[in-house]
Amino acid sequence: MRTEQYLDPEIETMSPAALRQLQVQKLSTQLDYLFARSLFYQDKFAAAGLRRADFRSLDDLARFPFTSKEELRESQLASPPLGRHMAADMVDVVRLHSSTGTTGRPSFVGVTRKDAQCWTNMTARSFYTQGIRPSDIVIHAAGLTMFVGGLPSKDAMELIGATFVPLGTGASEKVVLYARSLGANVIHCTPSYAIYLAEYIRREAKMNPRDFGIKKLVCGAEPGAGIPSIRAKLTEEWGARVTEGLGNADMGPIIFGECPEQTGMHYCGQEYVYTEIIDPETGAVLPIESGVSGELVYTSLERECVPLLRFRTRDRVSILATSCNCGRTSYKMRCVGRTDDMLIVLGVNVFPSAVRDIVSSFYPQVTGEIQILLDQPGPGVKPPLKVVAECANGSADQPVLKKQLEDKIKGMLTVPASVQLVPAGTLPRFEMKGQLIKKLYEG
Numbered sequence: 001m002r003t004e005q006y007l008d009p010e011i012e013t014m015s016p017a018a019l020r021q022l023q024v025q026k027l028s029t030q031l032d033y034l035f036a037r038s039l040f041y042q043d044k045f046a047a048a049g050l051r052r053a054d055f056r057s058l059d060d061l062a063r064f065p066f067t068s069k070e071e072l073r074e075s076q077l078a079s080p081p082l083g084r085h086m087a088a089d090m091v092d093v094v095r096l097h098s099s100t101g102t103t104g105r106p107s108f109v110g111v112t113r114k115d116a117q118c119w120t121n122m123t124a125r126s127f128y129t130q131g132i133r134p135s136d137i138v139i140h141a142a143g144l145t146m147f148v149g150g151l152p153s154k155d156a157m158e159l160i161g162a163t164f165v166p167l168g169t170g171a172s173e174k175v176v177l178y179a180r181s182l183g184a185n186v187i188h189c190t191p192s193y194a195i196y197l198a199e200y201i202r203r204e205a206k207m208n209p210r211d212f213g214i215k216k217l218v219c220g221a222e223p224g225a226g227i228p229s230i231r232a233k234l235t236e237e238w239g240a241r242v243t244e245g246l247g248n249a250d251m252g253p254i255i256f257g258e259c260p261e262q263t264g265m266h267y268c269g270q271e272y273v274y275t276e277i278i279d280p281e282t283g284a285v286l287p288i289e290s291g292v293s294g295e296l297v298y299t300s301l302e303r304e305c306v307p308l309l310r311f312r313t314r315d316r317v318s319i320l321a322t323s324c325n326c327g328r329t330s331y332k333m334r335c336v337g338r339t340d341d342m343l344i345v346l347g348v349n350v351f352p353s354a355v356r357d358i359v360s361s362f363y364p365q366v367t368g369e370i371q372i373l374l375d376q377p378g379p380g381v382k383p384p385l386k387v388v389a390e391c392a393n394g395s396a397d398q399p400v401l402k403k404q405l406e407d408k409i410k411g412m413l414t415v416p417a418s419v420q421l422v423p424a425g426t427l428p429r430f431e432m433k434g435q436l437i438k439k440l441y442e443g
């Protein structure tokens with residue numbers, strides 16, 4: 001059954017109790033597979049003194065060890081190309097993807113035919129939740145090669161029946177040309193790129209982005225589209241409805257998607273990825289309830305090539321609701337930043353995206369572009385926090401605006417800041433993910 005409102009009505013409106021029952025069945029089978037096929041997990045379970053019989057209910061999962069990105073990296077170095085956590089035969093792997101982490105060394109992810117199908121279903125559900133329908137013409141202005149958000153997005157859009165236009169990155173000229181001649185009404189890209197593209201259109205095409213006919217901006221790959229001031233700017237620039245999705249290079253292309261209510265991203269991986277929210281310091285599992293914040297942890301439920309158990313994403317999320325006017329029964333959340341990016345000033349956790357949010361709230365006096373300057377490696381930062389912000393027009397010598405920005409940062413985040421204003425267009429623009437931190441030190 002497929003209705004206009006849901007791609008998978010049964011799963012998307014399932015009661016929490018029925019979903020848990022389905023998930024415990026799936027996880028039992030996945031654990032059978034890990035105990036039988038994964039050398040990586042056989043070692044980890046043995047080290048923790050765990051047997052297969054120790055898992056009987058979803059609550060038992062908390063007894064099992066976490067998996068970190070560092071472990072996956074070491075596993076791949078020790079056993080290339082896919083690592084000791086690869087649990088399928090290479091002959092069954094139909095495609096490879098990679099992500100480049102902070103170390104610059106690519107880490108690879110493989111999918112079997114069945115894994116690819118699961119990714120397609122989950123990603124399509126996230127897009128459909130965001131309001132993509134068969135009549136849409138979608139410009140994909142994000143990475144296509146190797147990136148997990150590339151080809152799987154094509155598969156997912158095709159499953160829905162939408163028209164996928166694979167433009168990729170670094171092709172702003174083509175976006176301008178094609179979007180209008182093809183009558184595209186959707187752009188799928190990062191929020192940084194959506195801002196960049198609007199500026200590009202004003203500058204190069206001498207047009208208002210609103211006249212482009214884009215009705216839906218489907219954003220992802222970095223936080224931003226959910227930050228109120230950035231969302232307001234995107235909505236105003238494009239005259240389009242902005243929604244966002246979230247996935248993970250090691251687990252799935254898009255696992256969460258925001259419905260047109262625009263009040264947070266629905267969990268869309270019900271039968272493919274089990275999620276936990278944990279306290280990042282203690283590792284304790286937190287309840288999935290409104291108001292809870294913590295680190296997102298993923299467990300695959302039916303993966304063949306690289307199944308992962310309790311994988312720590314380093315994404316910090318806040319649960320916003322456990323019900324929705326759209327009728328979906330999955331919880332909704334917002335990603336507030338990454339633990340990797342987090343700074344600590346005078347004992348206070350500061351996410352660069354939160355600083356950007358505060359600065360952006362001064363729009364249109366500012367462009368919203370910022371950079372935080374670090375004199376030494378984080379997360380500890382000696383106060384004041386050094387923030388470079390672009391003013392929108394005129395001279396950068398605006399002591400009143402500078403003082404207002406510093407006061408607002410201090411008021412909202414309780415940390416002292418020193419703001420340096422620079423003219424519009426000074427800070428580097430990033431077509432892919434924005435870089436909010438600039439290191440002034442070597443290394």
Ligand SMILES: [Zn+2]
Binds near residue numbers: 259
């Ligand atoms: Zn909803």
